[in-house]
Amino acid sequence: MDFADFYASARDDCLRAVFTSVGDRQEAEELVAEAFARAWARWATVGRHPAPRAWVVRTALNARVSWWRRRRREVFVPDGLPDGASDGGLGSVADRTLMAIVLRLPERQRQVVALRLFLDLDTAQTADVLGIAAGTVTAHLARAIAALRQELSNGMGLEEKI
Amino acid sequence: MNDNEVLTAARDSFSEVCMRTSLEQTVRRGRALRARRRRYRAAALAGAAALAAVTAVTVVKLSTPASPVTLDAWTVTVGPDHTVTVTVRQLSDAAGLQQTLRADGIPAQVAFQPGTPSDSPPLPAECRNVAMSDEANAELQGKILGPPAATPFGQGIALTLYPRAIPHGIGIYLAIQSGSNSHDWGWGLDLVQATQACTG
Numbered sequence: 001m002d003f004a005d006f007y008a009s010a011r012d013d014c015l016r017a018v019f020t021s022v023g024d025r026q027e028a029e030e031l032v033a034e035a036f037a038r039a040w041a042r043w044a045t046v047g048r049h050p051a052p053r054a055w056v057v058r059t060a061l062n063a064r065v066s067w068w069r070r071r072r073r074e075v076f077v078p079d080g081l082p083d084g085a086s087d088g089g090l091g092s093v094a095d096r097t098l099m100a101i102v103l104r105l106p107e108r109q110r111q112v113v114a115l116r117l118f119l120d121l122d123t124a125q126t127a128d129v130l131g132i133a134a135g136t137v138t139a140h141l142a143r144a145i146a147a148l149r150q151e152l153s154n155g156m157g158l159e160e161k162i
Numbered sequence: 163m164n165d166n167e168v169l170t171a172a173r174d175s176f177s178e179v180c181m182r183t184s185l186e187q188t189v190r191r192g193r194a195l196r197a198r199r200r201r202y203r204a205a206a207l208a209g210a211a212a213l214a215a216v217t218a219v220t221v222v223k224l225s226t227p228a229s230p231v232t233l234d235a236w237t238v239t240v241g242p243d244h245t246v247t248v249t250v251r252q253l254s255d256a257a258g259l260q261q262t263l264r265a266d267g268i269p270a271q272v273a274f275q276p277g278t279p280s281d282s283p284p285l286p287a288e289c290r291n292v293a294m295s296d297e298a299n300a301e302l303q304g305k306i307l308g309p310p311a312a313t314p315f316g317q318g319i320a321l322t323l324y325p326r327a328i329p330h331g332i333g334i335y336l337a338i339q340s341g342s343n344s345h346d347w348g349w350g351l352d353l354v355q356a357t358q359a360c361t362g
Binding site (some may be wrong): 003004007008011013014015016019020025029032033034036037038039040041095096097098102113116117118140145148149152153159 | 163165168169171172173175176177178179180181183184185187188189191192193194196319341346
């Protein structure tokens with residue numbers, strides 16, 4: 001696969017994974033863009049990586065973003081609803097509400113959920129990317145799912161929380 | 163709801179979150195990174211240890227009248243659009259490769275450097291960097307050296323150079339490295355002042 005094909009197929013999932021992890025839409029965009037640029041610069045290596053999407057996400061999360069980051073920030077508000085207007089539309093109210101619920105999960109739970117949701121990594125791969133034990137991954141995922149289920153089963157009383 | 167249904171609902175809620183950064187922007191940034199780092203990057207090539215055992219001379223099919231220079235260690239071919247492809251399999255005879263590139267019209271200094279790839283190797287004492295911004299340097303390097311290409315298993319490193327993109331007065335310093343464990347390879351390109359001492 002050449003880089004252009006990889007970028008086209010992976011960029012949105014990588015962004016969603018990093019967005020879920022960091023909780024800031026603009027920061028996630030910058031981190032992922034930087035990670036993809038690094039991937040391009042060393043595509044001979046990354047292109048052979050067994051999980052290049054995981055490489056990008058891990059690089060984004062580890063990145064020490066410097067001069068390339070734009071100074072202006074559009075800070076996403078993780079405690080509230082994503083601002084659909086500022087993002088050109090973030091889907092339905094229900095989607096935005098559920099997204100906000102995901103983003104309110106504890107950080108480690110969000111990271112585990114992100115890798116499972118958007119990169120489809122299994123427990124061992126997730127543990128490797130995050131540098132934690134497989135059992136810890138399982139525990140975080142179980143807690144996250146329980147929390148999400150609780151919110152969902154509370155009804156699509158979701159609208160009432162808007 | 164079972165676990166999968168919960169996760170599916172959560173995933174779907176992010177479906178409208180999409181990257182705004184274009185491929186072109188990403189590639190441009192990648193070039194800038196390579197310029198800042200003098201284009202050093204590691205390219206893991208499994209099986210590199212076996213390269214030392216390569217004895218057969220590679221046969222290169224050419225669609226141009228130019229004759230390839232083919233050794234066990236490296237091959238230089240000139241394409242119909244005057245692109246020059248350099249394939250390095252062993253760090254051997256850097257002077258010969260340098261002479262071949264110069265004969266093909268590329269003011270070049272070539273070095274083979276066994277050891278761990280470095281992001282900031284020093285220039286040879288006789289060479290001087292050109293004075294230009296990182297962005298301009300990156301843009302020009304992007305015109306001179308093609309995109310990084312993954313080489314087939316056991317085939318070493320392949321680089322494509324565009325000699326016609328090299329402005330008068332500018333040359334290149336091309337360094338090829340292999341890791342100490344012979345499994346990692348890297349290469350770097352610097353734009354240097356074309357002088358007799360540096361680029362011939």
